[in-house]
Amino acid sequence: MSELEAAVGAGVLGADEAHRALLQATVEVARAIYGAKAASVFLLDEAAGELVFEAVAGEGEGELIGMRFPADTGIAGWVLTTRQPLIVDDLSSDTRWSRTAAESTGYVPKSMMAVPLLVDERVLGVLNVLDRPAESRVRLSEVDLLGLFANQAAIALDLLQRARRARAALAGEGRLAPLARVAARLEEGERDTAFELLQALDRLLAETS
Amino acid sequence: MSAAIEFHEHADEEDLPAWSLPAEAVDRIRVPVTLPEQVTRDWAWGGSTGAGVRVCILDSGVELDHPLVGRVDRSVAVIRDDDGELQVVDDAEGDVAGHGTACAGIVRELAPEVELTSVRVLGSGYTGGGEILLRGLAWAIEEEFQVVNMSLSTTRTKYVERLHELADRAYFKRVLLVASAHNMPVESFPWRFASVISVGSHEEADGLTFYYNPTPPVEFFGRGLDLDVAWLNGGTLRCTGNSFATPHIAGICALILGKHPYLTPFQLKSVLYQTASNAEAAA
Numbered sequence: 001m002s003e004l005e006a007a008v009g010a011g012v013l014g015a016d017e018a019h020r021a022l023l024q025a026t027v028e029v030a031r032a033i034y035g036a037k038a039a040s041v042f043l044l045d046e047a048a049g050e051l052v053f054e055a056v057a058g059e060g061e062g063e064l065i066g067m068r069f070p071a072d073t074g075i076a077g078w079v080l081t082t083r084q085p086l087i088v089d090d091l092s093s094d095t096r097w098s099r100t101a102a103e104s105t106g107y108v109p110k111s112m113m114a115v116p117l118l119v120d121e122r123v124l125g126v127l128n129v130l131d132r133p134a135e136s137r138v139r140l141s142e143v144d145l146l147g148l149f150a151n152q153a154a155i156a157l158d159l160l161q162r163a164r165r166a167r168a169a170l171a172g173e174g175r176l177a178p179l180a181r182v183a184a185r186l187e188e189g190e191r192d193t194a195f196e197l198l199q200a201l202d203r204l205l206a207e208t209s
Numbered sequence: 210m211s212a213a214i215e216f217h218e219h220a221d222e223e224d225l226p227a228w229s230l231p232a233e234a235v236d237r238i239r240v241p242v243t244l245p246e247q248v249t250r251d252w253a254w255g256g257s258t259g260a261g262v263r264v265c266i267l268d269s270g271v272e273l274d275h276p277l278v279g280r281v282d283r284s285v286a287v288i289r290d291d292d293g294e295l296q297v298v299d300d301a302e303g304d305v306a307g308h309g310t311a312c313a314g315i316v317r318e319l320a321p322e323v324e325l326t327s328v329r330v331l332g333s334g335y336t337g338g339g340e341i342l343l344r345g346l347a348w349a350i351e352e353e354f355q356v357v358n359m360s361l362s363t364t365r366t367k368y369v370e371r372l373h374e375l376a377d378r379a380y381f382k383r384v385l386l387v388a389s390a391h392n393m394p395v396e397s398f399p400w401r402f403a404s405v406i407s408v409g410s411h412e413e414a415d416g417l418t419f420y421y422n423p424t425p426p427v428e429f430f431g432r433g434l435d436l437d438v439a440w441l442n443g444g445t446l447r448c449t450g451n452s453f454a455t456p457h458i459a460g461i462c463a464l465i466l467g468k469h470p471y472l473t474p475f476q477l478k479s480v481l482y483q484t485a486s487n488a489e490a491a492a
Binding site: 072074075077078081082083084085086087088089090091115116118120121122123137138139140143144147148150151 | 269305306307308331332338360361362363364365366367389391392393394395397410411412433434435446447448449450451452
């Protein structure tokens with residue numbers, strides 16, 4: 001129910017966009033800091049066993065969102081299952097990976113930094129930074145920095161998922177949908193009687209629980 | 210072979226006391242003093258190729274016939290059968306990600322004559338990964354590999370207790386678990402356990418350079434930056450990560466055990482400490 005409160009409080013419809021913007025800002029900063037061609041976040045769809053492009057900055061921006069691929073293969077899959085960050089240069093020599101990447105995105109990066117997005121015990125997805133400048137030799141401090149970015153991206157992704165779940169519960173045929181409609185209507189004009197009714201309902205539920 | 214090795218190979222464990230020590234049994238548990246006054250790298254692994262040491266790579270599988278990996282003595286995978294039970298079966302899939310091959314290649318480079326076994330615990334579907342990892346680790350301990358490379362970890366606390374039990378069991382069975390540490394601000398396992406050897410990365414380019422960390426839980430730093438590692442289809446890939454520092458330490462442990470097979474995990478950790486690049490005596 002805390003998600004419901006959060007969703008109603010934040011304005012159900014606006015929250016999704018705000019959290020998506022936060023995620024987008026994170027990948028944009030990651031891309032800028034590393035001077036990379038692209039940065040992206042994959043969301044893990046656990047039920048489908050797939051990774052989904054959730055935010056992209058740079059190469060592929062605007063085209064890849066929503067694209068899916070299997071979560072248990074390739075470099076992102078390895079990062080996801082082992083919870084270990086991995087930095088790979090000269091990716092093009094990994095033919096299996098390149099082919100998969102090219103088929104799904106049309107873009108084959110030369111290098112990739114991939115780090116798991118972890119919130120508490122859960123792994124939510126993977127943050128990727130693709131094609132840093134060729135001359136930039138990776139340092140371990142950059143790996144640590146990537147971990148910090150991943151932490152931020154993971155929080156944004158967590159918020160986005162919460163907002164989506166709340167929205168699903170409140171939308172259309174969801175059991176709590178009437179509540180969302182009531183909340184929306186309460187904002188329209190003078191609704192003193194409706195507020196009194198709401199308070200009475202609250203008291204009734206408190207007494208019977 | 211030295212007398213010390215003979216002692217351990219021929220001792221009948223049934224005759225040895227387990228829970229208390231009667232006076233007449235003292236003679237039966239005499240153990241050799243295994244470490245010399247000055248533990249040097251030459252004493253530790255000089256002349257060793259890792260021959261006779263069985264190393265297990267718990268990962269995504271290992272590609273067969275990779276020129277940098279060479280012979281893989283056995284490949285198994287943990288799979289879920291039709292009844293939902295986990296089984297350890299012989300595996301012909303090779304490597305589903307490339308990562309296990311990289312780890313195997315690093316161990317082979319340092320300790321060219323070790324016996325390598327691959328246990329594939331990754332890549333057989335995302336869900337149930339923790340259970341598969343536990344089953345694979347339990348199998349490796351049952352099989353009594355001297356060294357198990359674990360360039361992976363789990364963040365699920367529900368597995369911590371069982372992982373901890375397995376790590377302790379391994380420790381007492383002289384199965385050395387070498388596990389990648391996390392360089393992110395999260396809790397993960399089993400590298401945090403004192404019964405394993407946990408590994409982070411340093412930035413130097415020498416595979417035999419490693420450091421003891423006086424402020425654990427990360428106990429050792431191995432080579433983990435900008436490495437050309439074995440990858441799929443007989444190729445190589447330039448990689449960075451603690452995942453690759455770990456098999457460096459595993460390889461060094463295999464070298465040491467090749468020369469001193471009777472060392473217990475706690476003695477071996479002491480040898481690593483004494484021969485670390487930041488220890489005075491190593492120079």
